[in-house]
Amino acid sequence: MSASFKGSNSSKFQVSEFILMGFPGIHSWQHWLSLPLALLYLSTIGANILILTTIYQDSSLKQPMYLFLGILSVVDMGLSTTIVPKILAIFWFDAKAISLPECFAQIYAIHCFVGMESGVFLCMAFDRYVAICHPLRYPLIVTNSFITKATLFMVLRNGLFVIPVPVLAAQRHYCSSNEIEHCLCSNLGVTSLACDDRRSNSICQLVVAWLLMGGDLILIILSYALILRSIFRLNSAEAVSKALSTCSSHLILIFFFYTAVVVVSVTHLAETKNALIPVLLNVLHNTIPPSLNPIVYALRNRELREGFQKVFCLGLRKK
DSSP, X not given: OOOOEEEOSSSOEEESEEEEOOSTTOTTTGGGGHHHHHHHHHHHHHHHHHHHHHHHHOGGGOSHHHHHHHHHHHHHHHHHHHHHHHHHHHHHHOOOEEEHHHHHHHHHHHHHHHHHHHHHHHHHHHHHHHXXXXXXGXXXXXXXXXXXXXXXXXXXXXXXXXXXXXXXXXXXXXXXXXXXXXXXXXXXXXXXXXXXXXXXHHHHHHHHHIIIIIHHHHHHHHHHHHHHHHHTTOSOHHHHHHHHHHHHHHHHHHHHXXXXXXXXXXXXXXXXXXXXXXXXXXXXXXXHHHHHHHHHHHHHOHHHHHHHHHHHHHHHHHO
């Protein structure tokens, strides 16, 4: 066993590092997955930087909906950077070892960024609710001050609320195997190696997930129920189509994000015999949405596409 141990005051041992083995069952050829993952990461960083640059330079995009999109881009880049570079280091340099503090820090960062993404989707849903259901009051409600306060609240909410997850994981006693059949430090994957009872970790993660993302999802569904009720009361078919088009990009991203969360949760709870499936789904859930979000908005939003053109034209003129 490739474990590294340090002595304690008792006769027991505590591992000093974990070994991330990568994708279970395909260790011999998993390095071939590094190319698509690297391209996915580069596209994520490039597309989200383009979104941020466009919003910053185009004054017509200084609207709450696009400002929230910019915040989502920052969160997406943070989530990808927390995960992908370590996976690539495992594949390219066989850098499988990760210290306990680094592992628990990654658990914290992943939970924090995923919770932030859910929170930003809730803010965007509220923005669309006010814009469609209370258009006359929209400039008074969704102000720059509101965006700042909502962002700070989401940062503090997720930053503080997920602390118990890595703290409880760090309190477990790891005295036997230190090899994790995963590409990243997931809470359940790490605590499965604990020699003592880990039920508190599982319960804590379940409570955090339901209170954060479950609560966000309920409020998002309520917002869109009110939005749809308001839309279908409109007499003009053109007005209905325009109102729906302003929500379509957001709805696509929400559907994909929460569907992926549910699928990953179910596969972990089901404890399938093929360990590769939940690990692969976990990695894809944390890497694909950050690259998908800017693409969906770019393809379905005319104002953003026009903003891209302005940025490209400005860049060509400077050259």
